[in-house]
Amino acid sequence: MQQRIGQGWTQCLGLLLYVLLLSLWGYALIGLGSEEHQGDVYRIIYMHVPAAFAAFMCSFVLFVASIYGLKRNKHGQAVLYGRAAAEVGLAFTLITLVTGSIWGKPTWGVWWTWDGRLTTTFILLLLYGGYLFLWSAVSDPVLRTKVCSILGLLIFADVPIIYKSVTWWRTLHQPPSLFQGGQGLIAGEFLSLLLGGIAGVSLLALWLIWQRGINLGLQKEIDTQLIKKSLRY
Amino acid sequence: MLQISSLSFRYDHVELFQHLSFTVKPGEILHLRGSNGVGKSTLLAILAGLLSPSAGQVTWGKEEAGFPSLQRGEFFAYLAAEANGLYLQLNALSNLRFWSSLSSEPLAEETIRTALLRWGLASPLLQERLAVGFLSTGMRRRLALARVSLSPAPCWLLDEPIYGLDTRGVELFREALQNHVEQGGMAVVVSHDLVSLAGLTVRQYVLQDKWR
């Protein structure tokens, strides 16, 4: 049990990632020159795109955790990482949606557009919420592990289909929004910064999932100790 | 022949039981004893295939006792403690017809009706008119026991079989269990009520309480 207590290096790793990201964002805000026709507002991309990437990466982590969760009489830790992935994923979808709409206002003059990516993120938010509701609705841990793992697989299978259908639906009804158009202008320094941001946020998301998973494991262990103690007297 | 070797089950982190090993030979009744919460029903659920153990093996139906290798569902007939597994909108007859149709050789209408008679569900009103939902708990338990007795499965897994039965019902249960065992069948019974197995040759198996 000792090794699971937060040793120094895991906490420092998290802090290191956090500081790295802050400095990256700092540079994005101050260092980079402002871009011609969009002024400075394009800088929000360095927060919006990495957060969106992390949100979708969480659905992949949930997928892998669900595969292991379905294996026979698994110890049960895998599905806890699945739940952690759903929670972190939910948070990142929220960040993505908020930064996306803030970014949309100056660019297109509206707080919300039915852009394919934004809409898919919104549906992903609902799916993560559904996963967590299902988790709390089933009390028997053995059944809950199986049922939630199955939902994890369904979510991962459906996200690409949702994305394709929503983007098709959008392109049919509106010429590709500036956002896609804007993709062309990302080059050189801007691109490397963006990729750095995506890597940074994704690693941080993985770290959050890992730590939250351990916490859930500790919580379960405490509950078991309490059950064992209550059985003893 | 049913063989359990070093079976253990962990409910999340709490080890319910560990390294259970015993065998049940044809013609034998195993009476599972042990205080509440020791895992008797869980053990039956594992044998029936509803739960998978965290370790250990359950093997059944070896050829030497004349039983060809059967699937788990064909070897075990399971009766849960607080549920009879009946379709409450349908009448008694169609319930039994459905369950018997699921086992390998579906039974003739006659055998089903005689089983209903044997279990005291004789009146045609009871058999066909009335939906099972209107029957009393005792009557439903008899119907569930009739389902088990009709099943060709050699090994019965009975969890509190006489729950809700009157004295006549208990006698009927003992008779059915008796001739099932005489025909080379076997049974694993969980029952706190000693009356249910009185007068039958029974082997006790006490599940140790791991904590106290």
Place this chain on the structure above:
Amino acid sequence: MSLVGGFIRIVRQGFRVEFQEKERLLTPLFFAALMLLLFNFVLDEQAEAVQVKLFVAEIFLTMLFALHLCFSRIFEADAEDRAFEVLQTYSLHRLAWFAGKYCLAMIFGLLVIVPMILLSGLFHGQATLFLLYSPALWGVVVLMLAGLSALGVLLAAMMLKARGREVLFPLLYFPLAIPVLLAASEAVLGFISGSAAAWQWLGLLLGFDVIFITLSAVLFAELVGD
């Protein structure tokens, strides 16, 4: 117990239970009729072209909601006295079990959808009459039902022991079913206007069906087989 044998018994049992109370069968249909009424109150008389678009939107939305009622009831009879658990202890082939329930979901789904679409056609009158005869509409409807039934049966089985499953079922079923709703309505509209995109949407609908029918069959076997 053979695959086909198990399948037939599950389907027959499903009919026996469902036809026990005939009126229960009609509840989803009445619900669908009610929804159509509400739609027509709100979206009253429109121009010809808009009428068609409304008709398509109405039937697919009503279909999605009415099917949700059918699916969440698929295992009700089995769950009442935990017959579902006893079924798990029988040597019933898992695939036959799923196929049986899937077939029941399709049949009861059609029993609700076909009258609903005819009723909606009645409400919209002349403008949409041609649609009722077009194979495109009925083809897409059947494909949509095929995909949703697989998803519905699996979700219903998953939530058998969940608390508050009446609320939980739509919460999971609708987000997952969004691509089907989009693909179906866009496909029909595309076929009407003769645009090539319709085949693209049909492809997506087929893709959803194939993926979710196989995935649901496998995961159902995983859920009940232990």
Place this chain on the structure above:
Amino acid sequence: MTNLAYIIAAYSWGIVGISLMMYAVRRQRLKLEAILTHLESAL
């Protein structure tokens, strides 16, 4: 609302969100460890 305000709003949402999560995970870990060591010492 000038561009600057939009940028600040977006970044503050992101950074506050991430910091909150890191803080919550850290605090929960400490709380759980305390309970566990207490439980083990009491056994």
